Amino acid sequence: MKTRILLFAALLFAGTIVFGQECDNGKYIEVTGTSEITLVPDEIHYLIEIKEYWIEEFDGKSKPENYRTKVPLSEIEQSLRRALNEIDIPENAIRTQEVGDYWRERGRDFLISKRFDITLSDFNKIDEILKVIDTKGISYMRIGELQNKDMQAYRQKGKIEALKAARKKAAYLVGALGKLLGDVIRIVEPQENVGYSRFYAAQSNVSSSQAEAFETFRTIKLNYSMVVRFEIK
Numbered sequence: 001m002k003t004r005i006l007l008f009a010a011l012l013f014a015g016t017i018v019f020g021q022e023c024d025n026g027k028y029i030e031v032t033g034t035s036e037i038t039l040v041p042d043e044i045h046y047l048i049e050i051k052e053y054w055i056e057e058f059d060g061k062s063k064p065e066n067y068r069t070k071v072p073l074s075e076i077e078q079s080l081r082r083a084l085n086e087i088d089i090p091e092n093a094i095r096t097q098e099v100g101d102y103w104r105e106r107g108r109d110f111l112i113s114k115r116f117d118i119t120l121s122d123f124n125k126i127d128e129i130l131k132v133i134d135t136k137g138i139s140y141m142r143i144g145e146l147q148n149k150d151m152q153a154y155r156q157k158g159k160i161e162a163l164k165a166a167r168k169k170a171a172y173l174v175g176a177l178g179k180l181l182g183d184v185i186r187i188v189e190p191q192e193n194v195g196y197s198r199f200y201a202a203q204s205n206v207s208s209s210q211a212e213a214f215e216t217f218r219t220i221k222l223n224y225s226m227v228v229r230f231e232i233k
Contacts, residue, residue: 039148050114
């Protein structure tokens, strides 16, 4: 998969600008430079939770008090695994995350659930999954963690771009006052803002057409800021 990268140095983003005195000639400027990187993940974790259900739920006429025929979790899991195998998702890509349940209707049996983390390399596989699975036993499906094997390199690039943005911002601000920018006095790296975490919970429904509406959630966004203090000549 070809990775798309968007880099920009946000020179005019809201940031900290401080003028003061703390260097040899007594003059400095402190600014915040920012950057953003957008990339396509090469590892997608798709979460599917299955749950026992009653056959009578789907007959269109039975009331909850008349539900009698429970479909066991093992049967639902076998059906899911067969469907995933049909679209060439290997067993080693399917990891069990959690088994159990925490609530039941008063006077009724527990309906046991099981959650799977399925590792994919292509978002198109999600559309294929939605086409082949039996949704009766599916409690929910959603996109989980998004990763890229070159994430560390992108993090470094993002911080470098933020530093460049800080220098450029400081230079034009100082230049507007008829001054020149001097050496770096101090660099502060704020706590990293992992922007892509906001996209982990992109909900997926059980039809291919609806899943396509979540195209905007299919990228990782990394946001960085660096606070830099420069001498004013």
